[in-house]
Amino acid sequence: MKKTFYLFLFILTILLPLVGYTATTAPKNIPAKNTAPKPPTTFKQSQQNIIVPEEEAVIAAYEKVLPGVVSIVISEEVSDLVGGISKQDTGGGTGFFAPELGPGYIITNKHVVLNDKVDYTVVTSSGEEYVASVLARDPLFDLAIVKVEGANIPPLKFADSDKIRIGQTVLAIGNVLTEFRNTLTRGIVSGVGRTITASGPGVASETIEGAIQTDASINPGNSGGPLINLRGEVIGINTAINRAGESLGFAIPINRAKQAIKLFKKYGEIKRTFLGVRYVMLNRTIAKAYNLITDHGAYVIPKNNRGEPGILPDGPADQAGLKGGDVVLEINGKKLTIQKSLAETISDFDPNQEIELKVLRSGTEMKIKAKLGERNIE
Numbered sequence: 001m002k003k004t005f006y007l008f009l010f011i012l013t014i015l016l017p018l019v020g021y022t023a024t025t026a027p028k029n030i031p032a033k034n035t036a037p038k039p040p041t042t043f044k045q046s047q048q049n050i051i052v053p054e055e056e057a058v059i060a061a062y063e064k065v066l067p068g069v070v071s072i073v074i075s076e077e078v079s080d081l082v083g084g085i086s087k088q089d090t091g092g093g094t095g096f097f098a099p100e101l102g103p104g105y106i107i108t109n110k111h112v113v114l115n116d117k118v119d120y121t122v123v124t125s126s127g128e129e130y131v132a133s134v135l136a137r138d139p140l141f142d143l144a145i146v147k148v149e150g151a152n153i154p155p156l157k158f159a160d161s162d163k164i165r166i167g168q169t170v171l172a173i174g175n176v177l178t179e180f181r182n183t184l185t186r187g188i189v190s191g192v193g194r195t196i197t198a199s200g201p202g203v204a205s206e207t208i209e210g211a212i213q214t215d216a217s218i219n220p221g222n223s224g225g226p227l228i229n230l231r232g233e234v235i236g237i238n239t240a241i242n243r244a245g246e247s248l249g250f251a252i253p254i255n256r257a258k259q260a261i262k263l264f265k266k267y268g269e270i271k272r273t274f275l276g277v278r279y280v281m282l283n284r285t286i287a288k289a290y291n292l293i294t295d296h297g298a299y300v301i302p303k304n305n306r307g308e309p310g311i312l313p314d315g316p317a318d319q320a321g322l323k324g325g326d327v328v329l330e331i332n333g334k335k336l337t338i339q340k341s342l343a344e345t346i347s348d349f350d351p352n353q354e355i356e357l358k359v360l361r362s363g364t365e366m367k368i369k370a371k372l373g374e375r376n377i378e
Helices: 043-066 252-269 283-291 317-319 341-347
Strands: 069-081 085-097 104-109 119-124 129-137 144-148 169-176 180-200 204-215 226-228 233-241 249-253 273-275 278-283 299-301 327-331 354-361 366-372 374-375
Touching: 043 069, 043 085, 043 169, 043 180, 043 226, 069 104, 069 180, 085 169, 104 252, 119 144, 129 252, 129 273, 129 354, 144 252, 169 233, 180 249, 204 233, 204 341, 233 252, 249 252, 327 341
Parallel strands: none
Antiparallel strands: 069 085, 069 119, 085 104, 104 144, 119 129, 129 144, 169 180, 169 226, 180 204, 204 249, 226 233, 233 249, 273 374, 278 299, 299 327, 327 354, 354 366
């Protein structure tokens, strides 16, 4: 069952333990040593021995990354009650300077800069303001590339998001509520490979596959900001939070942004491929529900709940002979899993490139060749 995710605010509190020691008395007939009671370990000493190293790592990571994090302010002309028109700030988000593209290039969420009829201003952590231009929007993932002129700020360093581990400490930085800039929150990686459906005011619903789940507080205005590790490397881009539950934030893996940057450098835009199928990524529970003999792959649904076919008419999959009820197990030998979905796998290829699908149909495996199409921004 799909769930819809929105942004909300919560507070996380951490309690720290106190540690103490007691003294012992020397046995008889043994020269007594200094038996004066040892002073109990103070709260400050406990912090130094247990807490401070991690706190120092958090502070160091934040200070390392902060210069490269920006607030994105949305402004537009608004009519007042007496018919006058004035320019007002109406929203905003977060972004950060990206590597490999040169000075002034910023990565953020697509939904932050989706409107072409408004103005965008980038505000650095030190308060400098720059007019921003939207250069590219990703037609598949919630990513966009923005450019400012005259800002010579070093980009952030990207980690390999395929290597993150559940339980590792992460930090989120963002323009909270578009008012509290440079806000830092802390948590852990709670899960990986999540599939969610996200939406918000004025934004169409969008399925996000392979998302990183975190309990670090992600609030309105955090969208597009970095999720970093304690080495100050970006592992994800903060995107959505579950309003129905506590401590449920989600980020797009940074490897998706690496791929978007590569495509932008190659084409001057972010071109994405598509196969033209509606599908569900399988696990044991879903496979059992559909009475399938495999627990991995992309199950091509015969029809969705709106009666739309699982195969887009005249699309690449239709032309290749793929059918509703098929399970795509592999693409060019790469196994499809919850962590590596069909959409993410085909995004490794170029439009018009031919690929080979390993398909399970009615209990029989077969291979089908398909020529990928180019996805448009919806």
